[in-house]
Amino acid sequence: NSLWWVYVLREDDENSQYFKVGVTKGSLTDRIRQLQTGNPRRLVCAYRRLYVVKVAAYAAEKYLLGFAKTCKARIQGEWIRACPSFVETALEGLDEVSAPYRITREKLVPNHHQG
Numbered sequence: 773n774s775l776w777w778v779y780v781l782r783e784d785d786e787n788s789q790y791f792k793v794g795v796t797k798g799s800l801t802d803r804i805r806q807l808q809t810g811n812p813r814r815l816v817c818a819y820r821r822l823y824v825v826k827v828a829a830y831a832a833e834k835y836l837l838g839f840a841k842t843c844k845a846r847i848q849g850e851w852i853r854a855c856p857s858f859v860e861t862a863l864e865g866l867d868e869v870s871a872p873y874r875i876t877r878e879k880l881v882p883n884h885h886q887g
Contacts, residue, residue: 776829778821784814
């Protein structure tokens with residue numbers, strides 16, 4: 773039985789509006805380390821959700837990226853440009869549809885932006 777992380781990363785700057793959405797099996801720390809190699813700015817995990825079903829994890833990622841695309845926030849691949857409150861709204865919608873498959877809901881980085 774495998775566990776799947778759905779994550780939202782951001783640059784370690786409270787003013788950053790760039791977020792990376794993704795899925796990884798196993799160590800989230802290792803995935804961040806892999807992505808950090810291609811980014812000169814330090815990446816931190818803003819949000820993460822743990823799923824017990826692979827298809828549910830990928831559906832959650834697709835939901836978040838689709839939400840971003842609908843609102844014209846997606847810039848390339850799995851990167852979006854948006855204010856943190858936009859990401860919060862997307863995650864709230866995701867939580868409603870994915871609760872049966874999710875193990876945890878964690879907000880790891882304080883949201884200093886309002887509105």
